[in-house]
Amino acid sequence: MNAKAFILFLLLPVTSWAQGYAGLGSSAAGFDRPVTGYEFQFPRDHGPHPAYRIEWWYLTANLTGADGLEYGIQWTLFRSALKPFESDGWQSPQIWMGHAALTTPETHHFAERLSRGGIGQAGVTAQPFNAWIDEWKMQGDIADTLSLTANGQTFGYDLTLQAQGPLVFHGDAGYSVKSADGQASYYYSQPFYSVDGTLHLPDREVAVTGQGWLDREWSSQPLAEDQSGWDWFSLSFDSGDKLMAFRLRGARGDFTAATWISADGQTESLPDGTLILTPLETEHVAQRDVPVEWNVQLPDRGIDLDVAALNSEAWMGTRFEYWEGPITFTGSHTGRGYLEMTGY
Amino acid sequence: MLLSIDHVRKSYPGGRPVLNDVSLTLDQGQTLALTGESGSGKSTLLHLTAALDGFDAGEITLDGRPLSPLDDTGRSALRRDCLALIFQQFNLIPSLTVAQNLSIHARLANRSDPGWLTHLTERLGLTDLQDRYPESLSGGQQQRVAIGRAMAMRPKLLLADEPTGNLDETASAVVLDLMLSLVVDTGAALLLVTHSHEIAARLDRHAHLSGGQIV
């Protein structure tokens, strides 16, 4: 579930996690709620859903440079609604936030942008598809070719993404349950992008190729009140198969879910309890202990993976902080992917 | 020898010499009257002796110390500790009381002696005037204060410049008597400038200045 940080208290420093990570656990009065049996319609559903409180367009990519080094990039556009509608001008209640990151084995760069809807500075259109905030852009066709660009003070990237497979839907045909109480979101992905383009590092330009994974998710209250954070994996096996797996950590116990995505795009949802996640090694990052090596098991499928971060310092020191970075794994299978951890 | 004036010359800028090769000596306890016409240089000689002014040539030695090498601080110390002055104009400090005026020289010289001061005050007849200011005193009274101020610090040498010049006859007599008796009592030497031969006659020695020279 690429559940991400949201600015619900834009003007307030987060002083307590009691209400769930970044307010995602707070109530959703006036907003629509996801229901089972929703029929997705494209390209419409690639666009925003203002009546839902939160939504994101979340792209990560594992890349290999012409220099032989491994890289990872993140491009995310969050939408957070203060009120369940859109309007023109400054008083639009739709708030947009962009996060971009570029991770190398040695360094981690990130940047953040904020805007509101209604003034043209940020937004998403479904047809033609265009998601942007300031000069950051993801545009083209989700099902075919996307161009992707973002810049920070000292880094940036310009990439082209080519879809190599179908969209996949998590949970019950895109209805993804997030807690035992039934909190849920709409959640689909395009995990089959091939990527090429250029990374702009402070000291060099690098031509890269690799694979990308786009998550689309919207909801109004995806977390239960006791849930304080999560660990989320997107894994691409060298065989071509993929695995999306997450664990939501709650005071009343953890909630896990996963989607097995075979190389041809067939999916199987794995219910709560199937996935076993064990932190192996923690690292002191940004004044806290963050697990950067994991054991991931799906005993039913004979999967037993040792996952390690490419760069354990991949901390997003943004308004709401979290860890997000490229990983590699060995064990029963090998491959690469992305890991996101919040609430540490 | 307390005072030795040795071939002293003095002239003012643009003028003829006031003192022309003057020599004079004075011993401890001796009194000397210096007379001369107006402009004969007797006051000048007194001022030079008091280290109030410099001279062009020669030397003045006071209590063993030659004056010419001394700077203002040294001359001031000499005036403060060694000698006392009595002027024709009394030169009291108008904003100080009689008592304060009487004691000021002794106190500047750090030589206060309350018993001696009380004695002096009584002897000069100033006891009842102690809290008065100089401007309310007669000339004779003022000069008695000046004598008291001078004698209070027990000078080795008393220099007096026409001390009775501004006083009437009666007052003059009183002031002169007091001064001379105090000089005798304290054993001070006295160099007194006067134009009166009568007064000069009462002193041990007499020197007459004329044309810038002792004759």
Place this chain on the structure above:
Amino acid sequence: MTGPAIQALLSHWRTHPLQLVTLLTGIALATCLWSAVQAINAEARASYARASAQLATGQLDELRNPGGYITLEQYAELRLAGWQVAAVLEGPLRVGNRRVRLMGVDMLAYPALPAITEIEQGTSPPDPSEVLTAPGRLLMSPDLVHLFLSADRFPPVIESTALPPDLVLTDIGVAERLLNRSGQISRLVILPQQPRALPPLASIAPGLQRIAPSAQMDTAQLTDSFHLNLTAFGLLSFAVGLFIVHGTVGLAFAQRRGMIRTLRALGLPLRRLVWLILGELLSIALIGGLLGLALGYILAAALLPDVAATLRGLYGAPIDGQMSLRPQWIAAGLAMTLFGTLAASGHALWRLSRMPILAGPGLQAWGSQNSARLTGVIGLGLIAAGIVLSFSAKGLLAGFGLLAGLLTGAALTLPFLLSTILNLFARQARSPVSQWIWADMRAQLPGLSLALMALLLALATNIGVGTMVSSFRLTFTGWLDQRLTSELYVTAKDDAQAAQITAWLSPQVSAVLPIRSTELAHETGPLFLYGIIDDDTYRQHWPLIAQGPDVWNHVLQRGAVLINEQLARRADLWPGDTMTITPGHTLPIAGVYSDYGNPTGQAIVAMPMLEEITPGTATRRFGIRITPERASDLAQSLRDQFDLPPAAVVHQAAMKAQSLAIFEKTFVVTSALNVLTLGVAGFAILTSLLTLWTQRLPQVAPVWALGLTRAQLARFELVRSVLLAALTACLALPLGLVLAWVLLTVVNVQAFGWRLPMHLFPGDWLVLLLLTLLAAFLAASLPAWRLLRLPPAALLRVFADER
């Protein structure tokens, strides 16, 4: 040795308490006026700095549209190109009777402000959705809250102590609605962190101008002239106060010469004596300085509310009337006092250290004809330097440089001028007595020079500043009559009510003149654009100072614009030129009108043109033309009919009174300092004459001996003093007029942006002359009376003392 010496030196003050009081007064006066001005300036500057910090202004580069406002599209374009900019929309907001500044910032992008932090950390922080979406929230300092609570058209209010007075902070979305300026942006703040690979600004926003913080017209710059004005006055008063110190110290030293000689004869070394006197002076300076600081603090606290009102009224400067005591102010004030006292006493002290123990009677006076000639030459040099400076330098500093050069230069040439004049008179004199009088006056001149210089400065300043203020008042009153022609002024609650009022009024009155304005950004600063309808009121009364042919028809029918004098002078635009109001509207200038109400630029176009330039500008204020007798009744029925608060309907007379009150407040400080300066100068003459008195006897004794009576001598004393004062006053008049001219045509233009016609007020000069003569008479009467009372013996003694 030190103890009795100090006792003797200090005993002088015990017998001359008045002298001590004079000296302390002189020091205290100098310190008081100077430090009061400094305190006011420091307080104001602290307010500006606080406001700057509170609003994060003056630190970052900004983008402005020289021709008007920035559009939302331009903003988005910059953002889409990567430029990190934060939008700000500012404008005046009228609440009841008060005008406050509304500052709308993009709360998502604008740098973190102290007020926001304060509110976040408060007990009940608002939900962001309340702040960012309608109706929004208004943040303001507590003293504004009541204004907004009683008005019902405003969003809810949040109190913050971290905001300047008279400023309301809100999100830009709320601001554009309240200011009725939807989609407009006043300026863009360029945020410190910018991404890589930015395209150049010129290619993204060619019409926008990037302005560095140093070039931004902030309050501190706007008010600089005002503070410089105050400082100049403070310095002048300080200088005049030091004349007193100089006079008194000179007198005290002269009177203590005997004592000092005696003390030295009794063996007090000169060096010790000089140190003791220096210590004595510094102690007195310290006491006087502390006294002056206390007075200065009180004076500043008393004047500050008026100053604050002026600054708010004239410049919209964020300043409140609260004084706080700053340690550095005390230190600076005392340092200035000690320095000033030493400077004023330096001459006397120097002479003391050179004084031989033995000196004949009769003292050399200060200076001589030769030195008068020398100072005269230096004075001419200073005048020339001032003139050169005013041509080569720019701005207010040049104006004040000219003033400083003129004043000090003229003061320095005074002794030479006076002595030359006296020489002329002496040559005309026939009788021996009159010859003696003229010669004696000339002999006295050096001793009186400084006091007369002080008098000259005080008189010239008085004439100059008085002429300026009176000219201004005359012009201003006339201007008010022209400008405020409507009998009633009405403010409606909203546009709808405004329309109702217009409809209701139209059949009853001669004319309803809508007052409609919008704030635009111009390269010279904010520009207020007004729209007018065709009415004789304007054609007949509007105060034009420059106009092209057929000015009103051009404005009302042919799309021309009228601009105010400030704007015309600042941008050097005059009839015949064109002016770009917004990028699409470059209009010919038909005329320039005087406008003494504010320092900002203003322009007037016909109402349809205003509607075209900024559509939908609110019209909530009206002027109503009606026969004056009916005004009161109509005002009452307006209030009843539309349930308007009393302040919403204002009579012309009340408006004028209010404007004049603001005007008077503007000059209350100036006038106060003016009067004090003159008083100080009179005092300086007195002390100088008293100083001279001690040297007077040897000079008058021979004349007395030659047969003049003491009564005659006393009368001559008076005549001499009065005559010298009169001569000085005569010389001060042209200097004062030059001063007034510089103030009106150089300083005012720089400070406020308008040039005022100079009016002459001979009646005022006459009063001033009489006052001066009276002061001189009084100052001389004490010495004269002493002379009259002098026993002949004292005069005789002069001869006895001669050796």
